[in-house]
Amino acid sequence: MHQSTEKLCLVSRRVWLDPPGRYEPRAVLIEQGVIGELAPISAAAELGPEWRVVDLGERPLLPGLINTHVHLEFSASSRPLAEFEKEPVSERLLRAIGNARVLLESGVTTVRDCGSSLELLALVRRPDLHPVTLPRLVMSGPPITITRGHLHMMGGEADTIAEIDAVIQTGREHGARSLKLMGSGGGMTPGTLPESAAYPQFVFDHVAGHARRADLPSVVHVLAPESIRRGALARFDSLEHCAFFVRNDQGALERHFDPAIAGLVRDSGSRVMANLSTATRALERLRQDPSASPDASHQLQQFDLMIENFGRMLAMGIPFVCGTDAGVRDTPFSDTALELVWLERGGMSPVEALRAATLEAAAALHLDRQIGRIAPGYAADLLVFDDDPLERLDRFAAPVGVMARGAIVKASGPLAFSQDNPR
Known part of the structure; x- marks a missing residue:
């Protein structure tokens, strides 16, 4: 199973948290393919140089x-x-x-x-x-x-x-x-x-x-x-x-x-x-x-x-x-x-x-303690969208970013996962 070893912080003003079932601003810290912490956005600026920070802005971040x-x-x-x-x-x-x-x-x-x-x-x-x-x-x-x-x-x-x-x-x-x-x-x-x-x-x-x-x-x-x-x-x-x-x-x-x-x-x-x-x-x-x-x-x-x-x-x-x-x-x-x-x-x-x-x-699938949510301890299986897919469900067909177990699988447009992102 392919899994990322990179320390990555995804910052979004719209991270889907369920429960309760709403978007909230968060910095999502990922290590060894697992979500370690959901921190306030301000915490991203305090991370050390070993972390790569990607600011998604208003782009929604949802579970895979x-x-x-x-x-x-x-x-x-x-x-x-x-x-x-x-x-x-x-x-x-x-x-x-x-x-x-x-x-x-x-x-x-x-x-x-x-x-x-x-x-x-x-x-x-x-x-x-x-x-x-x-x-x-x-x-x-x-x-x-x-x-x-x-x-x-x-x-x-x-x-x-x-x-x-x-x-x-x-x-x-x-x-x-x-x-x-x-x-x-x-x-x-x-x-x-x-x-x-x-x-x-x-x-x-x-x-x-x-x-x-x-x-x-x-x-x-x-x-x-x-x-x-x-x-x-x-x-x-x-x-x-x-x-x-x-x-x-x-x-x-x-x-x-x-x-x-x-x-x-x-x-x-x-x-x-x-x-x-x-x-x-x-x-x-x-x-x-x-x-x-x-x-x-x-x-x-x-x-x-x-x-x-x-x-x-x-x-x-x-x-x-x-x-x-x-x-x-x-x-x-x-x-x-x-x-x-x-x-x-x-x-x-x-x-x-x-x-x-x-x-x-x-x-x-008996995996509800591992996948299906954006929460600490859960796999970093994540999707990024340009627009809110919950407003139009057909948007789920076109994520601009896909992450599986912390590994970046797909990235397009302004997201540019593969490039260094300045703080």
Whole structure:
């Protein structure tokens, strides 16, 4: 893991402190990649010559974003799974490094890969081998899935408790630090059933319980109503998608919100990753097409229902985390800010959307004492903007400065991180 050894002081009249959730003037002192002190601005003038002071003026300084659900080996093309299956491991590894770097330069300083081949875990097992700074990586490795289940090609097929435990052990030995269960089928994998739970309740309970005992963040893919119910009862840290899919008489998937199951989710303590922005660029093109097919119209209708259901769950008090499913069909790795935009459109305030990508996401990853805030003892994962991104959430897509673990990754314009800054 690349980490800066420089003593650096960032001075800004607008440092985001949460809690309480407001900007305050501060001098942020950073040593060994960690925030050591939040001092009054005047303290910067008293620092010794070993400190480099960067005065950001009125530019806002915020914590790095956290994306809790990506697939680094996927291409984000129109056929990502087909490409995954035909590409050799070496090419997928190169793709993953590039995708991780795109995430970092877009302001995402911590990423959870929510399903990959076993070989990709080399990124966390051997960080000394890749030459560029990447985000902090929380890897799930091959997700646990039934035989020929969703994303079975990643190598996590398991039908019995013994087979499940073997997948978990192998993943952890190779560097996995998150447990992922495929609790239903998925739309990407032909032959699986998104409208059906893939495992009985005792399997959900077993995986979530194993994760708690090992203090690993747990995550479960749940598209079917019954899979959502089982994931909530098992108390997974994060429930992915929560689509409430059922199949209609014509064989198409439809979202049928179930308030009773949503109530179980609220009471479980689980967080939900809604990935509202996934494939929205392609959907917007369909929306602009006056000759859209019935299938396209159905997709757009179901998207609108997803936003409506998100609002219902939000009103019930269910907590959400930021995740984009980056890498799947038409979902690029540069679009984490777009998820914040859609969270706001779905009913969150700008501060709530930011917390979904900072405080809430850090808690879901069991890292809330290390990342997600600008505070003493926390990692120096920081973003600088020319204008306040909380006034327009799409501004999160264009930080002028990105710092990961104290290392300056991106700097442009007047910020000029790389130059000496006179006191």
